[in-house]
Amino acid sequence: MAYIPAHDYSYNETRPGATHSTSEDEQRHPPAQQDYTAPETESLTSWDGQKGFSTIEYHQVNPYWNSATPMTTSHQRGWSGSTATVDIPLEQPYQYSDEKSLKKVRRPSSIRSWTLEIVTIILAIAAVGGIMGVLARFNDRPLPDWPYYITLNALIALLATVAIATMSISLQNGISQLKWIRFKESRVPLADMETFDEASRGTWGALKLLISARGGFLGSLGAVIAIVTLALGPFAQQIVTYQTRSIMIETPDSATIARALNYTGALPGETTPTGYVPILPLKSAVYNGLFAENGRPNAALKFGCQTGNCTWPSFETAGVCHECVDLTPYMSRYCAPGDEDIGCGWEVPQGAKLNNSAQVFSMTPLIPSVNGDMPHSTILKLIFMGTEAKNGLAGELKPWAQQCSLSACLQTIDSTVVNGVLNESVTNRVINQTVVDMTKHTEDADLAAYVTGADNATYTVGKEAMLSMRGWFSSLFATGSAVRTTSDSNRTITDNSVVVNLTVGISSGVTFFDSDIVTAFYWNYYEYKDNDGIDMLMADMATSMTVAFRSFMGAVPVSGQAISMQSFVHVRWGFAVLPIVIVAATALFLMAAIYRTHQSDTKPLKSSALAMLFHGLDEDVRTQLGSARDLDDKKRHARVIRVQLDDSDGKTLLRG
Structure with missing residues (x-):
């Protein structure tokens, strides 16, 4: 804990027997603060070695001087027999002694922010696993006779739909998070914001991201997965076929x-x-x-x-x-x-x-x-x-x-x-x-x-x-x-x-x-x-x-x-490779997106529309875009204007 004495310096008065002047350099560069441990009460001597005042009381103070907390100081005029007391409030939300700890406070990156995506990818894996389990259960067996005329194809189609729907959540949010990581790590064209946003919303946007090669390796991987996911449903339906075989009935009159x-x-x-x-x-x-x-x-x-x-x-x-x-x-x-x-x-x-x-x-x-x-x-x-x-x-x-x-x-x-x-x-x-x-x-x-x-x-x-x-x-x-x-x-x-x-x-x-x-x-x-x-x-x-x-x-x-x-179920396991590969690739992509978010110290904003509004653009970028006549013109400007995500002042802006 740092301590500092509180004095009642009166530079306009002349102390008998001593003079003092403050150089311009000292005013411009005050001495560095030192961590100092001292008794609660200590006598200080004057600059010439003489005891200039009787007693100074030391109190704990906040080491960060840019605190806006007001200080209350009471003192008595004069160099002798005066006592100065400084009251510093100690009720601060965080008290860390190093910069690394402060960074952790400012950038909390918890796995809890990805709970939804983790749960949905687990559901997708379970759905694909359910398809494989059902097919393994009925392979080379007669067609199941389920109530309400439910067929095996209907169950497979339902599980495939669940897998696609749950995977899309992880895939969309992962691609959207790559957008914030990209803007956090470097200055990139403002138009990339729209490119990533479109890629997270559909196959056409994913194809555009893949062709433009603006997403890097991880972004291109997510785009490929989003495109190939379209084939998951048809391939799941192709896994199972129905064939006929002869069975013997041995009864006396057969x-x-x-x-x-x-x-x-x-x-x-x-x-x-x-x-x-x-x-x-x-x-x-x-x-x-x-x-x-x-x-x-x-x-x-x-x-x-x-x-x-x-x-x-x-x-x-x-x-x-x-x-x-x-x-x-x-x-x-x-x-x-x-x-x-x-x-x-x-x-x-x-x-x-x-x-x-x-x-x-x-x-x-x-x-x-x-x-x-x-x-x-x-x-x-x-x-x-x-x-x-x-x-x-x-x-x-x-x-x-x-x-x-x-x-x-x-x-x-x-x-x-x-x-x-x-x-x-x-x-x-x-x-x-x-x-x-x-x-x-x-x-x-x-x-x-x-x-x-x-x-x-x-x-x-x-x-x-x-x-x-x-x-x-x-x-x-x-x-x-x-x-x-x-x-x-x-x-x-x-x-x-x-x-x-x-x-x-x-x-x-x-x-x-x-x-x-x-x-x-x-x-x-x-x-x-x-x-x-x-x-x-x-x-x-x-x-x-x-x-x-x-x-x-x-x-x-x-x-x-x-x-x-007899009609029986025949499973063509070769067609099962694609659904398994897609769900595995989506899980790996999500893990990579979580790791890159933590590595780059980026907030997990993902596909939040409010985050786009909260961050906004700084004044310089808005000024450059203000001259654009219409939306198409603004899009052309966005391709050349480079911005970077900056949250150093706590306001988080895209600065040009």
């Missing part, structure tokens, strides 16, 4: 299809040599396979599929299999008696013949006899012969022969239903090649066709069913041919005959067919050049007959799995 453990469908009849006739569903299946030609021979098979998409494990069933082999290498020339004049034909060892070259196509059935000339599982064999190969030229003599058979068999099938359409593929076939001589067995002998499955189960096609098919096929697939000559126009036409002017493949012209069955095989052979048309037709007929087996008594259901298409 997917069912039939397989045949046996087939015994037959009726006694006198119209066939075997004494049995097929049931009508089997006849319908044969006609469907021969004539439908729709590529769906199994369309009549009934199945259950709740969702329209189902699958079944591989299963075994009794059915009908086909097989076709090429007999062309075994053909030999054949001349019928009396046909030497019109030319000879061809034959195969199995007994089928082409009488001459005019007979362009023929079909010969081979039905197993009771004496066991074929495997007991065989239902029918057909031998097809022709003179014009489908890959040859019209009229070119190129004979060929093919044998196809139908047999009772065991099939392993893979079944699926896709969009309500049944698709089946046979992955394995087992045919019992045992030859049975029925003449050596009694009439009531068990002569069914048996096949043992992979699970050691026995699958049966009954004796009556086998005889019914063989008997009916012997008349349905009677020997027939296709002839294309003018002399054949005088042939006898029966109810089964077909005469058409047919053009198919390389074959063309008026053709005489003995039956529709012959016409069907002829058509398929020439129509499908890239495939074996006859094999395709036999396959369709065998599949259609298998469907009939699986639709009659002896069929049992097979349980499968219904496939349901």
